[in-house]
Amino acid sequence: MLNILVLGGTDEARRLAAALAGWAGTHVVSSLAGRVRDPRLPVGEVHEGGFGGPAGLLTWLGDRRIDVVVDATHPFAARMTASAVEATGRAGVPLLILRRPGWRAGPGDDWRWTPSLAAAAGLLPALGGRIFLTTGRRSLPVFAGLDDLWFLARSVDPPEPPVPCRLQVLLSRGPFTVDGELALMREHRVDVLVTKDSGGRMTTAKLLAARELGLPVVIVRRPPRPAGVPAVETVEEALAWLAVTRDSGGG
Secondary structure, three states: OEEEEEEOOOHHHHHHHHHHOOOOOEEEEEEEOOOOOOOOOOOOEEEEOOOOHHHHHHHHHHHOOOOEEEEOOOOOOHHHHHHHHHHHHHHOOOEEEEOOOOOOOOOOOEEEEEOOHHHHHHHHHHOOOEEEEOOOHHHHHHHOOOOOOEEEEEEOOOOOOOOOOOEEEEEOOOOOOHHHHHHHHHHOOOOEEEEEOOOOOOOOHHHHHHHHHOOEEEEEOOOOOOOOOOEEOOHHHHHHHHHHHHHOOOO
């Protein structure tokens, strides 16, 4: 039996778990951090709520006799990735990082890349007064001091304070359409879109809508991937890597 832990919460993680469910002699556990109240659950066993840092994950790997770990978390889940690198290194368990490709600007795009949310907030007063924030509810405190700006923030769950004083919250979950994003930005007279380089197709519609409307887009760069850890960009590549690991006897 090959025991696989998938650190999930992304569409890629769900698709990977579904594919692995059909593998004979394989047991998959998907881990969700518990940051969303009603998450989309993957196929198979699910562990919710984290592990308690690298030490807790190390213990969990040993208790469950995990043979291999796939980190398919969000590209900005740097803390979980760091815990996975440390725990698997100490346990001697192979680790694979599955990260969807980042976005690339095309003709007509007006993108402003920034290294952090704080840097993104610093750019906004010079770009416009009505801001569409799609950086997640936990990012809102970074923008709380910009009292002269109006914000539309979209998230799955309601945010907690501190938040910008002029804030309208839209509770919604993707995928979204270009027509829907165009209508939303026009309705709220959006001047600037702020997002993270999450990549993937589920949320690209907002970028295409901003291009059509000629709006500047402020994009926060991803944290770098850890050095020395194998990484792939697609579920198919992850399955191929896991097949080699399985055929070689796991960890």
